Amino acid sequence: MTVAPLRFGIWALVHGPRAAHQDPEEPYDASWERNRDLILAAEELGYDSTLIAQHTINPHQEDLDQLEAWSAAAAIAAQTKRIEIIAAIKPYLYHPVVLAKLALGIENISRGRFAINLVNAWNRPELEKAGIGFPEHDARYAYGKEWISVVSRLMEGERLNFSGDHFNISDYALRPTSLYRKRPAIYVGGESEPARDLVAGHGDVWFINGQPLDDVAGLIADVASRPRGSAPPLRFGLSAFVVARETRDEAQAAHERLLSLAAKDAPMKAIQKQNTDPKVVMMQTMQKTPRVGSNGGTAAGLVGSYDEVAARIEAFHAAGIELFMLQFQPFEAEMRRFAEEIIPRVRARQSTGPSQRNARSLG
Template sequence: MATTPIRFGIWALVHGPRGAHQDPEEPYDASWERNRDLILAAEELGYDSTLIAQHTINPHQEDLDQLEAWSAAAAIAALTKRIEIIAAIKPYLYHPVVLAKLALGIENISRGRFAINLVNAWNRPELEKAGIGFPEHDARYAYGKEWISVVARLMEGERLSYEGDHFKVTDYALRPSSLYRRRPVIYVGGESEPARDLVAGHGDLWFINGQPLEDVAGLIADVAARPRGAAPPLRFGLSAFVVARETREQAQAAYERLLSLAAKDAPMKAIQKRNTDPKVVMIQTMQKTPHVGSNGGTAAGLVGSYDEVAARVEEFHAAGIELFMLQFQPFEAEMRRFALEVIPRVRARRSAGPVERQAQSSGRGG
């Protein structure tokens, strides 16, 4: 059994519902006020982390609202006391010197609770319409690898002189550096070969998209075996959409309702597909299994009775997953349900012996 702690986080609703956009129980609301209240509620319920995805324009439909990630992260940092704040970033949108300075600012506002999530871009119009351009897949990762090497060293307080293929930095140092630890944590997303190479060399935690346990275990084994130099062992996180109820039948009915509602978003998904680089492995993974939610969603299998979902979480944790970054719908009600019903079961299973865990598992399905 894995010895690392289990942590639970939530995806902030920066561009509306995560499962279906035409759900009467989840009206579209990507406002600052809604996200502020959501994250404050998550912290009160005991969640450990929140991920604020970064888009300048809505990736699903450009006339829909889109919260700006980094200004929101700074504000959340000032309002919260305990929860980790992860802001995603696409390297082409910010020079590494500027981004490192922003990251250190939020790190110090939060008193050492900030992290960045490096995402090497998949939404073509976001970059092309800004005149930045959209290089091919592997070129984006080469750029991101150089970009994060500069950002990491500046966040550590190093006085940096650097010249590479994309950046030239001369005698540059940022003050103050982190007042609470060496630097903010670096999360990395992406499952292609260049992404795996990047996270092994420069990441602290790898975000894996929701997918079956055996696939996740294979990904972890591959990347964990890659050389890390003097860096600590890589940690792992999983994105997942949760549908948990007292019984398996109730959960399946709720899942099928969401699946039916998500089907109404087909025109929106077609636009997103046209705008997405087909080489992005996330998109290939998400097409394997019918699912609800983004980044793999329910493909991770966290659909079932409270006991079933708790057992499934434990199985992923045993395979190496430390952080579960979760989606729900309707978000606030289901986030609360998970905190009150599933997390205590996970904790109880963690403290139980093998015989007791087997007995708990035999009662799955309600």
């Protein structure tokens, strides 16, 4: 399998800290201003992408602030020059015609740097309290598959006639389409069987939640083997929380500090668990090992010395991961540390190649 060039991205802080909410080094701030400044700094530091998660209400605690993803994505598109902007979308919240139009608008504001991250919902109150309802897991994915097929074809400029279980669309076309490429990219999250089927048929990139290398390699092998028709080969991204220091012991101490702080969020996590569909594979995976961060967090193993973390990233890349969507805490300081200490090491390792490194270690 040919792996695309390695890219690094950051999770926007749309609902506050990623590891622990009671950290004196990371005061709660989900404001537009904080997220704008964070993404502009990431672009300046050389990060390639940002993911803006979508929630209408805060998934951890309803009285906490929550940034709106799509208005923020449009605003940041106008203020950046290079970084890819990925906005998550839950299909039940937007009709596909409306969402496709929004996506094309941000695509052209950004000059071809926009992408959709399709997420088929896990937070029950977000839909139930709005009167939308919260269908069973596989039914949500069936809806999402029909939804994205409509969105994708409209974004490509097709004059669409569509009749399905959920949507009936007659002689509908959107203009302008993307002025820079065929359409915005489509990322898909979820690891259940319906999710794998959906991404194989309709996605460009599969977002995998943080977990050990062997597990990730198995997931990639499974989905990469599925039929894609005439579509290009699927690409792969990984969510991961990073704790890197000069030495392994320093990194472990920093990780233990975050674990201790995260334990204080137990009441909040209990509410989140109660509100989550138990069939969501992400939540099942996250129970396997102690970790901090969302979407798998430190389960990906990017905790250690600078050299250890760089080597693990290279191993994931060799297994097929193209994009690392990263979390840190405190975010700005650790994002800068990663850019200054880890990214150069990864690039250096890639430029030397494994044979040269092995020869050097034997010398």
